[in-house]
Every structure is written in structure tokens, then in C-alpha cells.
Amino acid sequence: MNARTGTTAAAPLLQASPGFAQDERGGCPIREVLDRVGDTWSILVIFNLQPGPMRFNALKRAIEGISQRMLTVTLRSLERDGLVSRTVRPTTPPEVEYALTELGHSIAVPIDALGVWAARNRDAMRMARSAFDTGA
Amino acid sequence: MNARTGTTAAAPLLQASPGFAQDERGGCPIREVLDRVGDTWSILVIFNLQPGPMRFNALKRAIEGISQRMLTVTLRSLERDGLVSRTVRPTTPPEVEYALTELGHSIAVPIDALGVWAARNRDAMRMARSAFDTGA
DNA sequence: CGGCATCCTCTAGGATACTG
DNA sequence: CAGTATCCTAGAGGATGCCG
Numbered sequence: 006m007n008a009r010t011g012t013t014a015a016a017p018l019l020q021a022s023p024g025f026a027q028d029e030r031g032g033c034p035i036r037e038v039l040d041r042v043g044d045t046w047s048i049l050v051i052f053n054l055q056p057g058p059m060r061f062n063a064l065k066r067a068i069e070g071i072s073q074r075m076l077t078v079t080l081r082s083l084e085r086d087g088l089v090s091r092t093v094r095p096t097t098p099p100e101v102e103y104a105l106t107e108l109g110h111s112i113a114v115p116i117d118a119l120g121v122w123a124a125r126n127r128d129a130m131r132m133a134r135s136a137f138d139t140g141a
Numbered sequence: 142m143n144a145r146t147g148t149t150a151a152a153p154l155l156q157a158s159p160g161f162a163q164d165e166r167g168g169c170p171i172r173e174v175l176d177r178v179g180d181t182w183s184i185l186v187i188f189n190l191q192p193g194p195m196r197f198n199a200l201k202r203a204i205e206g207i208s209q210r211m212l213t214v215t216l217r218s219l220e221r222d223g224l225v226s227r228t229v230r231p232t233t234p235p236e237v238e239y240a241l242t243e244l245g246h247s248i249a250v251p252i253d254a255l256g257v258w259a260a261r262n263r264d265a266m267r268m269a270r271s272a273f274d275t276g277a
Numbered sequence: 278c279g280g281c282a283t284c285c286t287c288t289a290g291g292a293t294a295c296t297g
Numbered sequence: 298c299a300g301t302a303t304c305c306t307a308g309a310g311g312a313t314g315c316c317g
Binding site: 034035036037038039041043045048049052084085086087088108111112114115116118119120121122123124126127129130132133134136137138 | 170171172173174175177179181184185188220221222223224244247248250251252254255256257258259260262263265266268269270272273274
């Protein structure tokens with residue numbers, strides 16, 4: 006639970022998009038998901054795991070700029086939420102493979118959609134920004 | 142973050158999902174979009190603006206827990222990126238209406254998809270979590 | 278009403294070092 | 298290789314007050 010939202014059960018957390026606004030079982034779903042996957046790295050990790058399982062350091066190399074600590078933390082979090090599975094092969098040195106679960110793959114679909122949008126519209130955003138910065 | 146502002150074409154910023162990985166025009170698009178919309182409030186604002194334009198305080202009331210400052214900041218950011226438009230009617234007191242632009246509506250689609258996923262799978266996530274916490 | 282400006286807190290997350 | 302542990306800073310973001 007979030008410190009901001011507290012435990013106010015009656016609060017209309019998000020009434021937009023009637024359908025999955027709040028469903029009286031604990032607030033707005035988007036918010037709940039955002040709280041878990043909305044951090045800096047989760048999306049990128051899911052993104053990278055989509056093609057197939059990866060080992061820890063491979064993942065670390067793939068996601069430019071992530072620290073060892075944050076990769077560990079993020080992976081644990083995703084594992085905890087059932088989005089990623091962790092498989093250890095007791096060789097020496099150990100091999101640990103991370104993979105998307107079925108749930109993980111299912112969330113990867115909308116995330117991919119966002120990626121597609123990003124690829125298509127990044128220029129528009131850039132132009133909007135420089136226009137905004139230039140004058141208005 | 143790394144100083145990858147240079148034209149170092151060698152860095153594999155994100156090689157997952159070949160198609161919108163990096164397109165040699167400045168790194169991974171998903172990353173760029175995440176940098177702008179991946180904060181705590183942007184998605185929720187877009188979400189709330191989807192049904193129609195809203196005034197500042199209406200928006201503030203709708204998005205439970207957001208501070209005045211953060212709403213202002215977030216709206217400016219979205220406006221800057223061309224996702225939201227701001228219209229002032231010079232009445233007294235002034236009326237300021239925020240609305241999604243066309244670009245804003247277009248990004249709302251994949252965001253909505255995420256919302257749908259959230260509504261459908263939040264229980265699965267919760268169960269996974271308590272299972273993880275219990276022992277596994 | 279719809280904002281800025283200021284101050285201050287708190288935590289996400291980087292750097293570094295050590296281990297099985 | 299794949300982590301854990303510790304330490305520490307930058308910046309996100311809340312609280313408050315003032316203004317057109």
C-alpha cells in the first residue's frame with residue numbers, strides 16, 4: 006500500500022475510464038500495477054526478457070546503466086509478483102536463469118504496445134518539446 | 142545514468158524486441174518515453190483526461206493523493222511533450238482546462254491496454270505475492 | 278481558481294567491497 | 298557468476314505560504 010493513499014477505502018481513487026476504475030476491492034488497478042512495475046527498471050527488464058530467458062549478467066549487460074543492486078532488487082520484485090521466474094543450476098560457477106512467467110508474458114503485450122507507440126511517436130514528442138521550449 | 146549523449150553507436154541500449162530496439166537515432170525509444178511518462182503521476186493524469194477535458198482542481202480531486210505542486214509539474218511536462226493542451230479562459234476566477242491532444246489520445250490507447258491488464262490480473266499478482274512471501 | 282516559490286524530508290538508487 | 302551488505306547522495310516530491 007502506498008503512504009499517500011492510506012487505507013481510505015471510500016476514496017474514489019480513479020474514476021476515469023469507467024470499467025476498471027475502482028472495483029471496490031482495493032482501489033484503482035492501474036495504480037496498483039504502476040506501484041509495482043512503474044519503477045525505473047521493471048519495464049526494461051520485462052522488455053529484455055521477452056525474447057527468451059537470460060542469465061543475470063547477460064541481463065545486466067543488456068540493460069545499459071543498471072547497477073547490480075538494482076537488477077537484483079528489480080528481479081526479486083518481479084519474481085515476487087509472479088512475473089518472472091528464477092532458475093538456479095547448481096554448477097560452478099552457478100548459472101541463474103531468469104524468464105518471464107505466463108503472467109509476465111501477458112503483461113509484456115501491453116508493454117510492447119507502449120514500445121511500438123514510443124518508436125512511432127518519439128519524433129513527434131521531440132518536436133513538440135523543442136517547439137514548447139522555443140517559444141510558448 | 143550514463144553519459145551516452147555521444148554518438149557511440151556501439152552501445153546496445155536495448156536489443157530486446159528487434160524492431161524498436163535502438164534505431165540509431167538516439168537510443169531505445171521505450172526508454173525515452175519511459176523517461177517522460179514513467180514517473181509517478183503522468184500515466185494517471187493521462188488516464189483521467191481520457192474521457193474529456195478537465196479543470197485543474199477537478200483533476201486534483203480526481204487523482205487522489207497528488208499534491209498541487211506535482212499536478213502542476215506533471216501537467217507542464219505533459220504539455221511540453223505535446224500530450225496535453227492547456228486552455229485558459231480569462232474569466233474571474235480564471236478557468237484553465239486541460240485536455241489530451243491527439244498525440245495524448247494516441248498514447249492513451251496502450252496505456253489503457255495496461256489498465257485492462259491491471260484489472261484482469263491484479264488478483265493473480267496478489268496471489269503470487271502472498272505465495273512468495275509465505276514461503277517459496 | 279490556478280498557480281509559483283521555498284524549504285525540507287525521505288527514499289530510490291549508485292558506488293564499493295565482500296562472499297558462496 | 299550471482300549475488301549480499303553498507304554507505305551515501307541526488308532528486309522526487311510533500312507542506313506551506315503568497316499572488317493575480
